[in-house]
Amino acid sequence: MTxxxxxxxxxxxxxxxxxxxxxxxxxxxxxxxxxxxxxGIIGESxxxxxxxxxxxxxxxxxxxxxxKGSITIDTQQNRIDTLEHLDQYVSISHYEKPNESIEKDCTxxxxxxxxxxxDILGKHIAMIFQNSRLAFNPYYSIGKxxxxxxxxxxxxxxxKMAKDLAIRWLKRVKMQAPDIRYNxxxxxxxxxxxxxxxxxxxxxxxPDLLIADEPTTGLDATIQNxxxxxxxxxxxxxxxxxxxxxxxxxxxxxxxNRILVYYKGFVVEEGSKNDILAIHSRQHHPYTALxxxxxxxxxxxxxxxxxxxxxxxxxxxxSACPYTSRCGFRTVRIQDKCHNHLPPLIQVSDTQKxxxxxxxx
Amino acid sequence: xxxxxxxxxxxxxxxxxxxxxxxxxxxxCLVVLGSVLTAFTITQFNIIxxxxxxxDFQSILTPPLTNGHILGTDYLxxxxxxxxxxxxxxxxxxxxxxxxxxxxxxxxxxxLTLFANKRLRKVITLSTELMQTTPRLVILLLIxxxxxxxxxxxxxxxxxxxxxxxxxxxxxxxxxxxxxxFIEASIANATPIHILIFKxxxxxxxxxxxxxxxxxxxxxxxxxxxxxxxxxFGVQEPTPSWGNMVQAGSNYLLQGNLWSSSIPALxxxxxxxxxxxxxxxxxxxxxxxxxx
Numbered sequence: 001m002t003x004x005x006x007x008x009x010x011x012x013x014x015x016x017x018x019x020x021x022x023x024x025x026x027x028x029x030x031x032x033x034x035x036x037x038x039x040g041i042i043g044e045s046x047x048x049x050x051x052x053x054x055x056x057x058x059x060x061x062x063x064x065x066x067x068k069g070s071i072t073i074d075t076q077q078n079r080i081d082t083l084e085h086l087d088q089y090v091s092i093s094h095y096e097k098p099n100e101s102i103e104k105d106c107t108x109x110x111x112x113x114x115x116x117x118x119d120i121l122g123k124h125i126a127m128i129f130q131n132s133r134l135a136f137n138p139y140y141s142i143g144k145x146x147x148x149x150x151x152x153x154x155x156x157x158x159x160k161m162a163k164d165l166a167i168r169w170l171k172r173v174k175m176q177a178p179d180i181r182y183n184x185x186x187x188x189x190x191x192x193x194x195x196x197x198x199x200x201x202x203x204x205x206x207p208d209l210l211i212a213d214e215p216t217t218g219l220d221a222t223i224q225n226x227x228x229x230x231x232x233x234x235x236x237x238x239x240x241x242x243x244x245x246x247x248x249x250x251x252x253x254x255x256x257n258r259i260l261v262y263y264k265g266f267v268v269e270e271g272s273k274n275d276i277l278a279i280h281s282r283q284h285h286p287y288t289a290l291x292x293x294x295x296x297x298x299x300x301x302x303x304x305x306x307x308x309x310x311x312x313x314x315x316x317x318x319s320a321c322p323y324t325s326r327c328g329f330r331t332v333r334i335q336d337k338c339h340n341h342l343p344p345l346i347q348v349s350d351t352q353k354x355x356x357x358x359x360x361x
Numbered sequence: 362x363x364x365x366x367x368x369x370x371x372x373x374x375x376x377x378x379x380x381x382x383x384x385x386x387x388x389x390c391l392v393v394l395g396s397v398l399t400a401f402t403i404t405q406f407n408i409i410x411x412x413x414x415x416x417d418f419q420s421i422l423t424p425p426l427t428n429g430h431i432l433g434t435d436y437l438x439x440x441x442x443x444x445x446x447x448x449x450x451x452x453x454x455x456x457x458x459x460x461x462x463x464x465x466x467x468x469x470x471x472x473l474t475l476f477a478n479k480r481l482r483k484v485i486t487l488s489t490e491l492m493q494t495t496p497r498l499v500i501l502l503l504i505x506x507x508x509x510x511x512x513x514x515x516x517x518x519x520x521x522x523x524x525x526x527x528x529x530x531x532x533x534x535x536x537x538x539x540x541x542x543f544i545e546a547s548i549a550n551a552t553p554i555h556i557l558i559f560k561x562x563x564x565x566x567x568x569x570x571x572x573x574x575x576x577x578x579x580x581x582x583x584x585x586x587x588x589x590x591x592x593x594f595g596v597q598e599p600t601p602s603w604g605n606m607v608q609a610g611s612n613y614l615l616q617g618n619l620w621s622s623s624i625p626a627l628x629x630x631x632x633x634x635x636x637x638x639x640x641x642x643x644x645x646x647x648x649x650x651x652x653x
Contacts, residue, residue, distance in 0.1 A: 139566060
């Protein structure tokens with residue numbers, strides 16, 4: 001058994017509120033990404049998908065931000081624990097109680113993180129942004145930006161080599177007339193072309209892990225399809241590992257091997273693609289079932305009612321299931337438990353875990 | 362239907378006219394600034410021997426194109442054309458010094474605000490307001506009174522007092538850029554901080570500000586130099602400056618001799634206009650290239 005490329009264990013993130021209380025943005029997130037595997041993260045907006053990515057990339061500047069957990073990146077060359085010595089910078093009292101208080105030396109921690117991530121970003125982890133036109137500097141050509149990235153991450157390459165490589169990568173992502181597009185500014189390209197250029201830029205530094213943050217939002221259906229096929233093809237050819245964040249099940253269906261379902265900063269369900277995307281299976285967290293039904297447009301009236309998000313105050317949910325207020329299939333048997341205890345991730349099959357008391361044996 | 366068939370308010374004629382006006386402006390800038398530079402190089406390296414002190418007592422206060430004087434002579438019979446060419450020495454190098462000081466340090470100080478230091482922002486804003494409310498001529502006269510009437514001191518002061526203005530503009534631009542996705546993306550791509558600041562922010566995103574500020578600063582330097590020389594605090598006679606040439610000629614203006622003061626005054630005006638138009642044209646061209 002080979003070691004996984006990325007291991008995240010027990011990641012907790014908090015944000016400060018005005019009255020010095022804390023919003024639990026991520027709670028006990030654990031997952032791993034193996035070599036040549038695609039992990040999909042799905043959930044509604046505000047559920048913590050982007051926060052997970054930001055904390056993986058070490059770009060979370062908030063106070064206190066990451067307070068607990070470990071992130072290990074294990075490549076062929078070296079093994080890096082990016083949250084090493086975190087406990088020296090953070091002091092927590094009354095952990096997961098309503099009167100929780102956290103002190104973190106953020107300036108020192110961010111400085112340390114910047115130093116650590118200097119060798120990781122771009123070289124081991126590369127990122128594809130949503131709406132990639134905005135992710136390019138509007139004032140100079142995409143080709144120059146790609147070769148700048150190559151010059152940064154490939155030591156010993158000169159400008160000519162970088163330009164050739166950039167054009168090769170543009171050709172690789174099926175950009176038409178790559179040597180002309182090399183000199184185009186991002187505003188001279190269509191949305192699909194920009195997305196292709198973004199993928200080329202991310203792949204040009206040959207990362208081990210590619211993170212795609214909603215790679216197809218803002219594109220029309222045919223271009224979406226093209227981009228997905230491209231990602232699929234590159235994944236198979238390059239033996240890449242990927243993390244894909246989206247709220248679209250079709251992307252998951254095309255690309256993902258394993259899927260995490262997020263709800264309010266918790267992983268509510270984890271499983272292989274076949275486990276999660278099986279609409280008719282009864283083994284689902286109620287939230288996943290809701291998402292799947294919403295996708296397949298056969299919602300019954302009762303379920304539509306539960307999709308209404310109530311303007312609930314963010315609070316520490318450690319004494320109840322986070323989904324209680326919206327849950328459709330509470331039964332009398334477990335109702336008491338749902339309101340008073342946080343369910344653990346319960347293993348229901350070899351590959352599937354669900355955070356719901358209904359599946360407790 | 363009617364609406365579509367109506368002729369557009371702008372005709373093709375107007376666009377062509379506007380394009381020709383643009384071209385004329387560029388030509389004007391090139392001619393004026395080019396001739397200033399040529400005059401400077403000719404007099405600096407003595408390509409043509411020009412004597413600005415030789416007095417021709419046969420022709421005092423003559424109009425242009427008499428007795429072999431292209432632009433006429435002043436009250437001592439000195440050739441105005443030669444003095445006009447030599448007058449470029451008074452402001453070109455000192456002005457460049459002032460501009461480079463203000464642009465260089467202003468850009469550096471402004472880009473320091475990227476690191477979210479609120480106190481620094483406050484210092485920059487307050488000092489900009491201070492500089493804009495204090496009359497600069499008073500400071501300059503004070504400096505001249507304390508030290509001596511040297512044009513390089515004057516330009517040093519102008520350069521330093523322009524730093525907060527440039528820094529303020531850059532820091533405002535950085536405030537807009539800070540939350541842009543491409544800055545975030547380049548941080549996520551581990552771009553070193555010096556490349557991020559100098560290449561992505563200062564060069565590609567602030568160059569219109571920097572170039573226009575440089576041209577405007579140069580115009581201001583010319584204006585300051587000539588007005589101080591006019592008052593007698595800048596370049597001293599017999600060394601020619603356009604300012605003291607205007608001053609010398611103005612005594613004879615009411616006697617009906619227009620040329621000896623209006624020719625250097627026109628030269629000042631045209632150079633100022635050239636710098637202002639240059640700022641506008643360069644910014645317009647750069648913006649045109651990046652717009653959709």
